[in-house]
Amino acid sequence: MLAKRSPAGAPGAAPSESVADALLRHYDAHARRLPWRIPPGASERADPYRVWLSEIMLQQTTVAAVIPYFEKFTTRWPDVAALAHADEAEVMAAWAGLGYYARARNLIACARVVADELGGRFPDSEEGLLALPGVGAYTAAAIAAIAFGRRAVVVDANVERVVARLFAIATPLPQGRGAIREATDRITPDARAGDFAQAMMDLGSAVCTVKTPQCLLCPLRPQCAAHAEGRAEVYPVKPPKKEKPTREGLIWWLEREDSHVWIERRGDKRMLGGMAGLPGTAWDARGGAQGGEPPVPGDWIALNAGVEHVFTHFRLLLSVRRQVVGAACLPDGEGQWWPLARIGEAGLPTVFAKVVHRMTEKG
DNA sequence: CACACGTGGAG
DNA sequence: TCTCCAAGTGT
Known part of the structure; x- marks a missing residue:
């Protein structure tokens, strides 16, 4: 195969392989084997359902965390029709622990659109994909490229980092995203755009890492402007992060004498919407936890120690009050x-699982 | 554009 | 222990 030659950077510079060619060559030798991935060079075609499901799960979530969930979902619901017709609470429970539960709600909605309105087939264009619930710019591009072989410009946080370094783009995010996207467009090949995207993400995950990037192992090192500057790790420049406020809430641990606990289904609009949860007050700034009527009257015993949990944008301090009631209590x-x-089968999000753990541990 | 939205692993 | 943040989307 013929390697494209990129324009010489400096007069007299040695001609070098294009970014895409260097990266794909590396990918052909080092691609990770993942449950949703077809190895490079295989004749098989990736199943759009599996590509879609993996991409949704991988949003803001690590590969290691996703793998067991992906296996569970594809075993239980092997295709989009099965998922579309599944019991909604079962799907939500299966998602429990993975986080960002709006993804699960949109997953069900999307499966139903595809199964019921699109004849069971995913759209094969970015535009069509983008119209689906839970599918945004990144995911539409990724599915179009990976599942349908389209040339699409796939930009996730890995690509952002790799490209910001390759071109030493110093404009802080999010302002710098425009330049990063343009640069990504320039280096995206017409052929194998899906492999290219996955190769970029593998590279960002294993080599071009946030901290202490492994430049000595990088196939793009000869063409990397940030490495030439000797400071790859400073890109991309990010804004300072905001401090997390603390919120407080109260949990009503209502236990029946035959070792059952009262569990509710949370409303779709709330945080952790659609998931199973323990009854309790709303979570708000210190002192404000009002409006929480207990599920039953009676003597509630306050526990000494609370439960702490950290969400993306706030820290939560949960206190617990407990009451044990008779078997006739409704x-x-x-x-x-x-x-x-x-x-363990109730499908409780981690914050509630922590409370359960506290309430059932020995001592 | 800014913010809400979960969780667990890495350094 | 603590800080960072991952294959983003919806509002």
Whole structure:
């Protein structure tokens, strides 16, 4: 195969392989094997359902965290029709622990659109994909390139970092995103755009890392402006992050004498919407946790130690009050008694799982 | 554009 | 222990 020659940077500079060719050559030798990925060079075609599902799960989530969830979902719901017709609460419970639960709500909505309105086939264009719930600019481009072989400009946080370094783009994010996107467009090949995107992401994940990038192992080192400057790690320049406020809330741990706990389904608009949860007050700034009526009256015993959990944009301090009731008790509101012996199957988000752990640990 | 939205692993 | 932040989207 013929390597493209990039224009010489400086007079007399040695001609070099294009970024795409160097990267794809590296990818052909070092691509990670992942459950949703077809190895480079295989004749098989990637299944759009699996590509879509993996891309949704991978949004802001590490590969290691996604793999077991991906296996669970594809085993239980092998195609988009199966997922579209699945019980909604079952899907939400299967997502529990992965975070960003709006993804799960949109996942179900998207599967239903594809199955019921699009004849079970995903759109094969970026524009069509972009119209689906939960599919934004990145995901539309990624699916178009990876599943349908389209030339699409795929920009995620990895690509952003690699490209900002390659071209030493010093404009801080998010302002610098325009220049990064243009530069990515320039180096994206017409052929193998899907492999190129995945190769960029592999590179960003394993070599061109946020901290202490492994420039000595990088196939793009000869063409990297940031490496030439000797300071790859300063790119991309990011704005200072904001401080996390603390919020407080109260949990009503209502336990039945036969070892069942009262669990509710959270409204779609709330945080952790659509997920199972323990009853409690709203979470707000110190002292403000009002409006929380307990599910039943009676003597609630406050626990000494609370539970702390850190979300993306705030830290939560949860206090717990406990009451044990008889088998005939039927609390107000929607909810159900769940056996503590099988609490792991209730589909509780991690913050509530922490409370369960606290309430069931020995001592 | 800025902010809300989860979690767990790495350094 | 603590800080950073990952294959982003919706509003």
